[in-house]
Amino acid sequence: MGGQITRREALRLGLSVATGLALPGIGAGVASAFGAFAATVKPRPFEQDLRIPSILSPTTTDADTDYYNIVQMMQSQEILPGLQTPIWGYNGTFPGPTIRARRNRRVVIRQSNALPGPVSVHLHGGVQPPESDGYPTDLIPFGGTKEYTYPNLHRAATLFYHDHAMERTGLNVYMGLSGLYVIEDEVDDALPLPKGDFDVPLIIQDRSFNPDGSFAFSNNDPANVFAENGVAILVNGVPWPRFQVAARKYRFRILNASSTTTYRLGLSSRKSMVQIATDGGLLDRPISMQSFDLAPAERAEVVIDFAGLALGSSVDLENALDSGDLGRVMRFQVVRGASDDSQIPAVLDPTEPLTESMATATRTFVFKPVPRPSFPPFRFAINGQIFDPSRIEARVPEGEVEIWQFENRTIGLGPVAAQEHPVHVHLVNFLVLDRDGRPPQAYERGWKDTVLVGVGQVVRVIARFAPFSGKYVMHCHNLAHEDHSMMATFEVV
């Protein structure tokens, strides 16, 4: 980063200025959490083994449906060596268990809530009717249950399920409520990509901790509108893990499940990775790249080839948007040779693109803070409106193709208000047309459900709104911004 101030430092500077002026107590709380972590419980990178989340088994199956039961409950888990971290987990695990689904085969999940507050479950990237989409006010109270039905109409892709409760998403997810949901299909099955033990999920989340090992987060704290990056990077719930690999190709399904933090991922060897999929599944063709950005909720699937690396050598997955330990993510240690009959085919899963001429409307969504007289001095809003479930921001005729233009505008409140917004639209997958009039990044040229809109940027996407009608939300997936009202309802009619 040279002598430049990093984005993270700018954010922290903004945080201390804002809290110092208005609420010194909160600033002190943040400082003590950081200080205590650094002094007592900071784990050393690459000393714990990567864990792979377990795959959940259905409780029953019939001709066309797999049925699952999940209980959302409190549990404690050793994340930092020697300390127990209280978590809220799907079946008491953090991250939650992985669900493997087949395209066009129904999954029904009965979710029971044994947590101290309301929850709502959203299958992110899934194409499901509104009553199973986890609308923010469609809540399961403590002691309640709800059945979510997923038709799995989507082609093979790496999705995830996570909490989406009104004004509590940040807290519920931070405490542990997210897990992977993989849809498989015949097209993906037939490709000679790495499979089985060589097809590995990497769920990246950052967290901060109190000295007793508990997560440092309070949703009652108005300062969380300025949510900070965590002080430890976890992969599959393990801080800076090491993963022992064979000298061959692996498929990694990388999900950024962090609440706030964007990563720029690359290998310490500077060798290329081959991207094969985006949020919405396989690319038409693989692309080779040295690094790529992953904003909250984005997924990228890459093939990394460890062949040719000496046994005993290692290569790190790094984050170029930060430095020190936060510039590290995990370590791959090459410990054995292996045969490898996998290949990366030149053609993956070509799909018919949507083109601008197909669009019947263009809508603009302005992501901008709105000032207010109390602290914090603004709320995040879309088109000048804070989220109100009774308000419909857009009515889209079912089956129509539309261009949605996302504009990130700021109001001169400095770095605290000038923040990037990863924009997520429920129900649909979209293609990114352009960013500030230029083509999207190479790693964004596939089907997506979340796109990063940087400070001052204008991003245009195109999507077909089908096959369900009803109310869905679109919002910023920085969970602090989402909870502080940067969300809007659209209705497919």
Ligand SMILES: [Cu+2]
């Ligand atoms: Cu945002």
